[in-house]
Amino acid sequence: MxxxxxxxxxxxxxxxxxxxxxxxxxxxxxxxxxxxxxxxxxxxxxxxxxxxxxxxxxxxxxxxxxxxxxxxxxxxxxxxxxxxxxxxxxxxxxxxxxxxxxxxxxxxxxxxxxxxxxxxxxxxxxxxxxxxxxxxxxxxxxxxxxxxxxxxxxxxxxxxxxxxxxxxxxxxxxxxxENRKPDLTIRMRAESVDEVTYGLLGYFAGKQAGSSVAISGIKELDRRSCKSLCAGMGTSGSCGMFTLDEGEGEKIDFDQKEVTKMRDELNTSESGDIITLGSPQLGLGEISDLVARLKGRSFKKHCMIFCPRAIQGQIHNLGYDKELNRAGGELLYDCCTCLTPLIDKKDVDAVITNSVKGAYYLRTSNGVDVNLKNLNRIVEEETQ
Amino acid sequence: MNIKIIVRGKAKGTVLYTRHPVNFLGGIDKKTGQVRDRNHDLFGKSIRDKILVFPNGVGSSVGAYTIYSLKYNKSAPLAMVCLKADITTASGCAISNIPLVVAEKKEYESLKDCQEITVDAIEGKIL
Missing domain, CATH: 3.30.499.10 (Aconitase, domain 3)
Known part of the structure; x- marks a missing residue:
């Protein structure tokens, strides 16, 4: 140089x-x-x-x-x-x-x-x-x-x-x-499409790809799924970007079989003692969506919700903090699920989360089991 | 011999060889240098005072601090030889003054576990 x-x-x-x-x-x-x-x-x-x-x-x-x-x-x-x-x-x-x-x-x-x-x-x-x-x-x-x-x-x-x-x-x-052009395409062929599947897609792609990868077969990607895809990809490999199209070069399918294989690697429990939401941290849109989904329901277990401090004021002004506290959720700022010292295997056997990245680090660093499932199922099964 | 120098220095020691990438943050105990990733073929062994020969680093960007912590705790390898130097490994070795070289595939594969070698990352040689 x-x-x-x-x-x-x-x-x-x-x-x-x-x-x-x-x-x-x-x-x-x-x-x-x-x-x-x-x-x-x-x-x-x-x-x-x-x-x-x-x-x-x-x-x-x-x-x-x-x-x-x-x-x-x-x-x-x-x-x-x-x-x-x-x-x-x-x-x-x-x-x-x-x-x-x-x-x-x-x-x-x-x-x-x-x-x-x-x-x-x-x-x-x-x-x-x-x-x-x-x-x-x-x-x-x-x-x-x-x-x-x-x-x-x-x-x-x-x-x-x-x-x-x-x-x-x-x-x-x-x-x-010239190095940003992908030389591998992953074709999204999974049946269920939720943020967990996108996280697993990222986790799969990270293992296969070099610096850049093309992903085809995605029509729409909301913020939650997109963050999950990025975090999953960053966890498993050295790939630093994706494009949403069909590129040149080799093509691999990400089908239901691969979804199951990736999920089995990270999901080690059918239930958990606490819930964590965040990794990546939740933005204001996701907090607002969570509040709308809860509508009077309460978490059956302690639920940690990780956010950036930058949105604390808005969360308060919109009354979301009050509503989440009522539901048994705990808003935590400046920190996140990954490598948190707040979850200790002395107190917790398994954690419920919709984060693929969180699941990886909870297992490898905190040494706890993980029940990986999407937010729909978390609200359905873990609130009343 | 095709050796590319990434971090300059010179060290003599015993090779610890693996074909598997190393995740410094999750995979190595930063205090002792022991490999604690159960799925790694070096599981249970220590990288302390060895010449670590591995393809490349993977995983968290914070792994660079793990390499620095190993040096701080006197549990670092004497030198590292890899196939592809990644940013995490290169930056970690740079601030820790751990000699780091990239070897060509043929050269890399000729190295054997437990072999005594000298990594000369000044002249660009492995002896």
Whole structure:
């Protein structure tokens, strides 16, 4: 990868340790992806915010970095481990809370917007079509490339951090127009079409595809199903975008047999002790739809509903918080199902969710069983 | 020999070889370096102080911090050799100063588990 004189100087440490570190990351991923140069990006969305995932090493690193580092471009951040407004209810230990506070502080000190959301594409105004961004959260990177007409690679927590510090990213993979053309088509042939099926389709596609995949046979994709598809795809592989058409090259069917196979991999229980909604977090439209479906019904089990803080005011003004509380739902902001410390296998055997991504991480990280079913069935079977 | 240098450095050690991609976030214990993914052929083994030879990294973008945590906890591999360097592995190795190279398929497949090798990611050689 060719660097300009100025970039070389930064890599060599002539402009301080922080920029040298950031350029070292950019140089490595530039080599790894065969980039020719660095290009400007306008927005970085960072993962690596939850103390549960980055641990003491990450907390110490960020605390040290934030002593003099400042983000150069618009920077937003992923959910953290819990909602500070509700933390006392969960019996988390003091150390977790202190370390999470430190991580939150470090990101904000460097200039991050305190979004703590995995759906930046739904809560922020989007830049103009074709803009280069740097998104580490996989569902957000896929959504940005496929739906929002933005360009990003499926960044890592640290490559997006390097973009935030420098305003740059290597010019490679999905940042180049010719690499965005899919070389594989998945034909949607499943009988039932709900958000869980779309999540499983994404999970299946992620396992099969390279950087970009075409999906044919979809007439309409609502926001909930689309988010589910993006999140499923981001969980299982390295694919960073999809198009809704029939592309050139190899074609594979996603039929009922494959739906069952994917579901069997993730659904390990016929029931559960609690319900979680969110991963990705729910936007205002989904909250409004949930309220309409409940119509006087109440959850039979504790139901955790994960949302971005950005919509808390609207949820309150529209009276949705009151209605969801009445129904036994608990609104939690700034955090999400994935890698949450709020669900512990000491207290919970199995979790009911409609999230394919959530199901994967609940099993592998929280070590609990999962009853995966769509929102219709959750409302039908788990409320009265 | 066709070796592409991703992160510079030099290390001598024992090969830990796998044909399966590695999911650093879910699959490796960041404190001990033990592989904890039950479906992985390295399950139960430790990547600590080994030369990890694997095709590529998969899974969460936060895996880059797992590599850094391994280094912080003195449980990281001495070097890594892969077939396709992904962004998560490359960025994790870059801030942890873990030498990382990409080997061509033939070269990669000639490496054997438990073999003693030197990864020279300055000259671009595996000896």
């Amino acid at each position: 060719e660097l300009t004189k100025e970039e070389e100087a930064m890599l060599d440490g002539k402009h301080g340790e922080t920029l040298a570190l950031a350029y070292r990351i950019l140089a490595a991923i530039g080599e790894a992806t065969g980039a020719d140069k660095l290009i400007p990006v306008e927005w970085a969305h960072l993962s690596g915010v939850n103390y549960n995932t980055i641990g003491d090493a990450g907390e110490t690193f960020l605390s040290h970095l934030s002593k003099d580092a400042k983000f150069k471009i618009k920077t937003t951040v992923n959910p953290m481990g819990f909602d500070f407004d509700n933390v006392s209810k969960f019996g988390l230990d003091e150390e977790f809370i202190t370390k999470q506070q430190s991580i939150k502080h470090s990101y904000q000190k460097m200039g991050a917007s305190p979004s703590f959301s995995c759906i930046p594409y739904e809560i922020f105004e989007l830049p103009k079509k074709g803009t280069q961004v740097s998104f580490a959260e996989s569902n957000a990177a896929i959504y940005a490339n496929s739906i929002s007409d933005l360009k990003t690679n499926k960044e890592s927590a640290l490559s997006a951090l390097a973009s935030a510090l420098t305003g740059k990213s290597p010019h490679s993979d999905l940042r180049e127009e």
